[in-house]
Amino acid sequence: MRITDTAIDAVRVAVSSVTDPEYPDLNIQQLGILEDVVADSASIRVDLVPTILGCPALDVIEKDVVAAARASGYDVTVRFCMSPVWTPDRISEDARQILADEYTVAIRPREGPTKCPLCGRTALEPRSDVGGTACRSVEWCPDCRNPVEIVRSRQMGER
Amino acid sequence: MSPDETAKELVLAFADDELCVGQNHSWWIAVGPFLEEDLAFSSIAQDELGHARALYSLVSNDVDRVAYGRPHSEYRSAHLAELLCHDWTMALARHVLHDLAEEIRWTALLNSSWPELKAVATRALAEEQFHIHHGVSLARRLLSSPDGYTRLAPVLSELAPLGREYFAGSDVGLVASGVLNASLADQERTWMERVEEVFDEFELSIDWGASRPSQGRAGVRSEDFLALHDEMVAVLRIDPLATW
Numbered sequence: 037m038r039i040t041d042t043a044i045d046a047v048r049v050a051v052s053s054v055t056d057p058e059y060p061d062l063n064i065q066q067l068g069i070l071e072d073v074v075a076d077s078a079s080i081r082v083d084l085v086p087t088i089l090g091c092p093a094l095d096v097i098e099k100d101v102v103a104a105a106r107a108s109g110y111d112v113t114v115r116f117c118m119s120p121v122w123t124p125d126r127i128s129e130d131a132r133q134i135l136a137d138e139y140t141v142a143i144r145p146r147e148g149p150t151k152c153p154l155c156g157r158t159a160l161e162p163r164s165d166v167g168g169t170a171c172r173s174v175e176w177c178p179d180c181r182n183p184v185e186i187v188r189s190r191q192m193g194e195r
Numbered sequence: 196m197s198p199d200e201t202a203k204e205l206v207l208a209f210a211d212d213e214l215c216v217g218q219n220h221s222w223w224i225a226v227g228p229f230l231e232e233d234l235a236f237s238s239i240a241q242d243e244l245g246h247a248r249a250l251y252s253l254v255s256n257d258v259d260r261v262a263y264g265r266p267h268s269e270y271r272s273a274h275l276a277e278l279l280c281h282d283w284t285m286a287l288a289r290h291v292l293h294d295l296a297e298e299i300r301w302t303a304l305l306n307s308s309w310p311e312l313k314a315v316a317t318r319a320l321a322e323e324q325f326h327i328h329h330g331v332s333l334a335r336r337l338l339s340s341p342d343g344y345t346r347l348a349p350v351l352s353e354l355a356p357l358g359r360e361y362f363a364g365s366d367v368g369l370v371a372s373g374v375l376n377a378s379l380a381d382q383e384r385t386w387m388e389r390v391e392e393v394f395d396e397f398e399l400s401i402d403w404g405a406s407r408p409s410q411g412r413a414g415v416r417s418e419d420f421l422a423l424h425d426e427m428v429a430v431l432r433i434d435p436l437a438t439w
Binding site for chain 1: 237241245325
């Protein structure tokens with residue numbers, strides 16, 4: 037079977053709406069986990085970028101992607117890519133707003149200081165290297181006196 | 196052994212180290228000495244198991260079988276990685292020694308001629324930064340207090356020589372072929388210098404020993420491994436078809 041652009045597009049649409057088990061209001065497209073949908077010899081392959089290698093949600097996401105594609109009439113294989121390396125920069129602007137509003141989770145902006153998702157001020161202080169999951173650390177907002185979770189950058193030399 | 200087989204053995208040994216340390220760290224979930232440590236060990240355990248999975252997947256299409264289903268003599272883990280460390284001081288000391296070694300081992304693969312291995316190394320090294328920051332800063336803080344020093348210094352000195360086994364095994368042909376960017380002996384030297392440098396001001400008296408231990412790499416399992424492996428495969432034994 038020749039894989040048409042129409043098929044690739046249909047799969048892209050179907051799998052884009054797969055949500056992240058940890059943030060059910062956000063999909064893998066918004067979080068930058070969906071890298072690409074490509075024709076791979078006789079089948080369609082969905083390339084995903086894991087946020088961290090040890091993420092326990094990877095298997096769930098893989099199953100959900102396969103099921104979403106199946107529901108739209110296509111069988112796909114899933115590949116977890118080692119490169120590019122996922123960073124919070126891959127999270128979309130609308131997703132950042134939802135993370136702040138719904139989950140009290142801050143993302144370091146591409147430029148400028150990180151805002152407290154609760155009061156919007158920018159005096160966050162580091163508190164703990166680790167948060168509720170392996171991909172988050174904890175800071176503290178001295179203005180509104182709340183703890184805030186930050187999605188870890190995991191870039192070399194950064195915390 | 197052909198260079199390809201030597202490279203696979205090296206990856207397998209690295210994966211086994213990661214599997215054992217990841218599983219061992221997870222023992223501290225819910226019983227860490229304070230909440231931040233509890234979370235830190237859970238997170239780091241998860242990372243190490245993720246690294247093990249990524250490495251196993253380079254040498255096998257059936258990660259679960261290779262991780263859990265081999266005869267004991269086919270595991271290659273270093274005995275330091277196998278140590279249960281159900282004493283907090285030991286767990287912290289092993290964490291620091293292991294992660295300092297990992298940084299050097301991943302760095303030696305950053306420009307590997309094996310493209311998939313290079314990609315895993317780049318990814319994993321980015322995740323290692325916080326392990327090292329966490330372990331080293333906590334260990335240094337504890338060593339700065341008299342009580343912490345009394346407890347931690349002897350354990351660090353005792354476990355450090357065991358860490359030399361991380362650099363045991365064959366690397367014949369791997370530097371020449373570009374799989375490794377530094378020989379195991381060079382990595383070991385860098386690691387020993389790094390351990391001494393990190394703890395320089397605390398005057399640890401580490402006796403590195405005349406030779407590098409290599410029993411684990413040769414297929415001899417420690418007693419601790421038997422208990423660790425039993426726990427790892429407990430669910431699989433009850434229900435071999437269990438899915439997660």
